[in-house]
Amino acid sequence: MYQASVPVIKKMLTNLSAILGKGKAYAQAKGFDGVNLVQSRLIADMFALGVQIQIATDMSKGGLARLAGIEPPKFENDETTIPQLQARIAKTIEFMDSIRAEQIDGCEAREIKFAIRDNQFEFTGQAYLLEWVLPNVFFHITTAYNLLRQNGVDIGKRDFLG
Template sequence: MKISIYAMATETFMPMLRSLSIILDKGAEHARARKSDPSALVKARLAPDMYTLAQQVQLACTQACDSVAHLTGGEAPQFKNDEETLDALKARIAQTLDYLQSVRASAFDGAEDRAITIPIPENNIEFNMSGLQFLRDWALPHFYFHLVTAYDILRHCGVDIGKRDYLSHVGGYIRQRSPA
């Protein structure tokens, strides 16, 4: 069975972003239940030198959009990265999902062999990879890093979430076991 780059990219990004949106809802519920300011969650970070929850969500969304654009040879949507509320972050996720859904599977034809260059201007270097290498070694690890860090920030702030929330999309695979 051949696995497509489309399936590995888009069909990975979309359910995980949906889970992230649900986790943000739980963050809002947490703030309401404790009568705390939800903007404190948006500004929370795990360590002083790490990005805030808002930036982690923005970067997960940007990584998904930019990765699909690189793999398809298209242009990624540009966002202002000015979201300051949980609702605004959810809207950003929704915009990202809209973009991902708009890209046809056929746009990924030949993506595994597409030459992809990622410039690192401040060091005057660049990464040169095939589409498959890019997806496997750059896009997915960066996406998951920011997604998991957003989850971890909320968890660290006391939001009652767990692995079931993070992997909420796998519920569709649950089946009753057949009798032996």
């Protein structure tokens, strides 16, 4: 369970930080404020790039904490710049690095229960990782990638995969 979660998510967050760096460089080269990228959306009813990254990091730290049976750190969700979002990713990775394999391995049958607004969720540890955490992390990282790409940042599949 550890090998299927922590290294995979850590790599994707590292790649996300790198493509954000390319977004910052792109904005500087084109002479506009990177905040425009942070606030960009694919469509009006979707979250902006900054929120996509906040959700990807929240899902990463929260999901892994639930699997490990520990409390995740709380972040303020107040990032407005690319460097702030990169710092958030770095804090998430730092937290992930504190989780030991023995905290997660063997949690396949652990009951995971939580609520989001009025919705109640129940999973086993394995289903939670494979059906909830990983798909959500990948969705929000992919959406962040797509937002940067849509705005002209020169990134491709190799950047996404690392």
